[in-house]
Amino acid sequence: MIYFNSFVFCGFVCLIGQLILDNTKLTPGHVTTLFVILGAFLDSFGIYDLIIDIFGGGALVPITSFGHSLVHGALLSGINSGVMGLVVGMFSLTSAGIISAIIIAFFFSLIFEPKN
Amino acid sequence: MTNKEYSNLVKKHTPKVNHIKSMSLAFFVGGFIGLAGQFLIDFYVKILNVSISNASTYMIVTLIFISSLFTALGFFDKIIEKVRCGIIIPITGFAHAMTSAALEYRKEGFVLGLGSNIFKLTGSVILYGVISAYIFGLIRLFVIGA
Numbered sequence: 001m002i003y004f005n006s007f008v009f010c011g012f013v014c015l016i017g018q019l020i021l022d023n024t025k026l027t028p029g030h031v032t033t034l035f036v037i038l039g040a041f042l043d044s045f046g047i048y049d050l051i052i053d054i055f056g057g058g059a060l061v062p063i064t065s066f067g068h069s070l071v072h073g074a075l076l077s078g079i080n081s082g083v084m085g086l087v088v089g090m091f092s093l094t095s096a097g098i099i100s101a102i103i104i105a106f107f108f109s110l111i112f113e114p115k116n
Numbered sequence: 117m118t119n120k121e122y123s124n125l126v127k128k129h130t131p132k133v134n135h136i137k138s139m140s141l142a143f144f145v146g147g148f149i150g151l152a153g154q155f156l157i158d159f160y161v162k163i164l165n166v167s168i169s170n171a172s173t174y175m176i177v178t179l180i181f182i183s184s185l186f187t188a189l190g191f192f193d194k195i196i197e198k199v200r201c202g203i204i205i206p207i208t209g210f211a212h213a214m215t216s217a218a219l220e221y222r223k224e225g226f227v228l229g230l231g232s233n234i235f236k237l238t239g240s241v242i243l244y245g246v247i248s249a250y251i252f253g254l255i256r257l258f259v260i261g262a
Contacts, residue, residue, distance in 0.1 A: 002154060003151055003154055003155070006147075006150040006151050006153065006154035007147040007148070007150055007151045008147065009150060010146050010147050010149060010150020010151070010153070010206065011142075011143040011144060011146045011147025011148075011150065011202075012143070012147075013146065013205055014142045014143060014145070014146025014147070014201045014202045014205045014206070015139055015142050015143040015146070015201075017142065017201035017204065017205040018138055018139050018141075018142035018143075018200060018201035018202070019139060021200060021201055022135055022138060022139070028200070028201070028204045028209070029237065029240055031201065031204070031205070032204060032205065032209060032210070032240075032241055033240045033241055033244045035205060036241050036244060036245040036248070037244055037245070037248040040245065040248040040249045040252050041248070041252060043252075044252035044253065044255065044256045045256075045260075055150075056154045056157070057150065057153035057154030057155075057156070057157045057172065057175065058147075058150035058151070058153060058154055059150075060153060060157075060172050060175070060176070061149055061150045061152075061153040061175075061176075061179065061206045061207055062146075062150070062205050062206050062207075063205055063206070063207060063209065063210060063241065065207075066207070066210070066241065066245055067245050067248065067249065070245050070246065070249035071249045071252055071253055071256075074249055074250070074253040075253055075256060075257070078253055078257050079257075082257070083254070083257075086250060086253045086254070086257070087250075090246065090249055090250070090253075096173045096176060096177060097173075097176045097177070097180065097207065097210075098242070100176075100177045100180055100181070101180050101184070101210060101211050101214050101215075101238075102214065102234070104180060104181055104184045104211070104215070105184055105211070105214040105215040105217075105218040105234060106218060106230070106234070108184055108185070108187075108188040108215055108218070108219070109188075109215070109218035109219045109222045109230060110222075111188070112188035112189070112190075112219060113219075114190075114216075114219040114220055114222075114223075115190030115193075
């Protein structure tokens with residue numbers, strides 16, 4: 001069942017993105033930025049945690065989960081140490097994604113040549 | 117040429133999008149990536165005996181590695197042209213944007229090319245993610261209460 005939920009949720013988010021892309025003049029960059037802000041908004045009211053409980057990995061894969069884990073990490077340490085905690089903890093949950101993307105992109109650009 | 121004539125001309129030459137086809141393609145490809153994400157989480161929990169939160173970190177890193185590899189090998193761009201949001205919205209699009217910027221600008225030098233342009237496409241995601249997370253975090257801490 002969780003597999004079906006993952007499929008439906010991730011597909012649905014992508015469908016909304018495609019809907020925006022087809023019907024407006026926004027570029028993919030605009031759409032991804034919009035979705036990150038949306039994910040941050042949903043998490044600041046605790047809604048995104050419910051979504052993850054129901055839809056499992058399907059909710060962790062779209063870029064909305066990037067905004068979710070930024071707010072989540074910031075709030076986790078912000079509750080203990082106030083405004084400074086927001087700054088300290090913001091990347092604590094997303095660092096794995098960003099750092100590995102940077103490292104992998106750097107070494108692949110050394111190894112491979114651009115094709116076009 | 118009046119404005120009306122011009123907008124008619126623009127409309128005539130804009131390529132027509134088949135909305136049903138592009139939307140269902142985005143739905144099925146995006147859904148399949150979500151399914152793969154859940155499958156990878158279960159796989160890592162079973163094989164490596166780690167907690168679910170660690171397994172989801174491994175899952176994200178795996179997806180980033182696969183999509184960076186496909187981008188570097190050169191056939192990911194063609195798939196993205198067809199599928200668009202089905203791949204751009206999942207974390208694969210983030211990795212694709214970063215790797216393609218790195219590949220493209222490396223020939224202009226390591227500092228002024230690669231170094232200053234690697235975040236060219238993903239910078240807006242990180243910037244506005246951080247700004248919105250800061251503002252929403254402040255609101256949550258001081259207005260609503262933790």
